[in-house]
Amino acid sequence: MILVTGGAGFIGANFVLDWIAAEGTPVVNLDKLTYAGNPGNLASLTHDARHIFVKGDISDRTLVAKLLVQHQPEAIVHFAAESHVDRSIHGPGEFVQTNVVGTFNLLEEVRTYWATLAEPAKSGFRFLHVSTDEVYGSLEPTDPAFSETTPYAPNSPYAASKAASDHLVRAYHHTYGLPVVTTNCSNNYGPRQFPEKLIPLVILNALNGKPLPIYGDGKNVRDWLYVGDHCTGIRAALHKGRPGETYNIGGNSEKTNLEVVHAICCILDTLHPAGAPHAKLITFVKDRPGHDRRYAIDATKMKTELGWQPQEQFETGMNKTVDWYLNNGAWVRRVISGEYRRWMDLNYTTLR
Numbered sequence: 531m532i533l534v535t536g537g538a539g540f541i542g543a544n545f546v547l548d549w550i551a552a553e554g555t556p557v558v559n560l561d562k563l564t565y566a567g568n569p570g571n572l573a574s575l576t577h578d579a580r581h582i583f584v585k586g587d588i589s590d591r592t593l594v595a596k597l598l599v600q601h602q603p604e605a606i607v608h609f610a611a612e613s614h615v616d617r618s619i620h621g622p623g624e625f626v627q628t629n630v631v632g633t634f635n636l637l638e639e640v641r642t643y644w645a646t647l648a649e650p651a652k653s654g655f656r657f658l659h660v661s662t663d664e665v666y667g668s669l670e671p672t673d674p675a676f677s678e679t680t681p682y683a684p685n686s687p688y689a690a691s692k693a694a695s696d697h698l699v700r701a702y703h704h705t706y707g708l709p710v711v712t713t714n715c716s717n718n719y720g721p722r723q724f725p726e727k728l729i730p731l732v733i734l735n736a737l738n739g740k741p742l743p744i745y746g747d748g749k750n751v752r753d754w755l756y757v758g759d760h761c762t763g764i765r766a767a768l769h770k771g772r773p774g775e776t777y778n779i780g781g782n783s784e785k786t787n788l789e790v791v792h793a794i795c796c797i798l799d800t801l802h803p804a805g806a807p808h809a810k811l812i813t814f815v816k817d818r819p820g821h822d823r824r825y826a827i828d829a830t831k832m833k834t835e836l837g838w839q840p841q842e843q844f845e846t847g848m849n850k851t852v853d854w855y856l857n858n859g860a861w862v863r864r865v866i867s868g869e870y871r872r873w874m875d876l877n878y879t880t881l882r
């Protein structure tokens with residue numbers, strides 16, 4: 531039995547599905563169901579007793595304490611967070627509340643529960659904290675990729691809130707001995723990503739003949755990781771990672787945003803020729819404030835210590851992703867709700 535937080539979101543839901551398929555043991559899934567949480571992501575588990583869904587907030591300490599005592603998990607995998615950089619610019623308060631205060635509340639209840647465990651359960655327990663490469667700040671074009679020893683330099687309210695949570699997790703290991711493992715990964719893409727993030731946004735806008743908004747000059751670089759590879763990386767870190775250590779997980783796929791958008795357009799030109807060439811929809815818009823120029827992950831430690839490396843190439847992962855959105859129209863229609871439309875109006879006023 532493991533307890534996952536944020537398991538109705540993009541990566542969390544992919545992880546829950548991957549865990550049940552690969553490991554087969556039960557998952558308690560605690561999720562507040564914010565705009566980003568979607569129970570439809572887990573529809574295939576509706577009648578599976580191994581998935582126990584609980585709607586709730588990681589800051590609700592009474593609920594968290596009850597779940598821990600009731601289910602006696604051998605690990606926590608902590609995904610729950612506010613995760614969108616642009617939203618953190620419009621309203622940072624919720625990011626501090628969930629990512630910092632929420633992680634603190636969760637850690638406090640986990641510490642209390644962990645103290646009650648007898649050996650060998652106590653030393654076998656793990657708190658796996660899912661973090662981001664954004665805590666390391668921005669790279670120059672010729673800088674080496676982020677390693678686990680790169681100093682923290684977060685630049686957005688989102689990145690700062692994640693950095694704060696990483697520090698709390700680290701402190702709970704050094705001060706209380708809680709067996710924590712932190713993973714810092716690069717940009718994920720794949721099925722079930724909420725369409726406010728670049729890749730699903732571009733796929734859906736292109737299908738609907740709408741502008742494809744590129745911030746600034748489109749030359750910002752991200753290191754794209756297929757979500758399925760991220761899930762296997764987390765499982766490797768959970769099973770083999772050393773308590774107190776951090777592991778960087780990346781996709782070895784540095785691309786400029788323009789390269790990413792052109793790749794999506796090319797795939798759509800083949801799979802959905804109706805609107806070809808889709809690249810004609812590319813529209814340069816005002817840049818994101820404080821937009822980090824380049825992220826890149828050095829995942830050598832994951833490879834040498836844990837034997838993990840990404841299986842997916844950018845081209846194969848992107849084909850699977852576009853294909854998934856083309857074949858899951860019902861999921862897309864449910865997700866594009868009033869909340870999504872409000873966000874598009876707030877963030878892209880210049881496009882209207």
Ligand code: NAD
Pocket residue numbers: 535536537538539540541542560561562563564565566567568586587588589608609610611612613614628632660661662663692714715716717718719724
């Ligand atoms: P997401 O926004 O798609 O999902 C977040 C989930 O957390 C949602 O289901 C939401 O309902 C839930 N949640 C939010 N606040 C909560 C609270 N207070 N209590 C309980 N549940 C709450 O995010 P994602 O893209 O799946 O990211 C998951 C984690 O991975 C986050 O911690 C994020 O910082 C990290 N991460 C994401 C990426 C990426 O590219 N998406 C890359 C690196 C790290």
Ligand code: DAU
Pocket residue numbers: 613614615616661662663664715716717718726727728729731743744745746750751752787818825
């Ligand atoms: O690096 C890991 C991070 O990746 C995670 O920690 C975050 O949770 C996740 O949201 C993601 O952050 P980014 O800001 O990199 O992702 P996003 O999809 O929002 O943007 C990717 C790049 O595309 C970024 O350089 C901004 C740009 N962009 C984004 C949008 C939404 C555009 O040019 N136009 C857009 O409309």
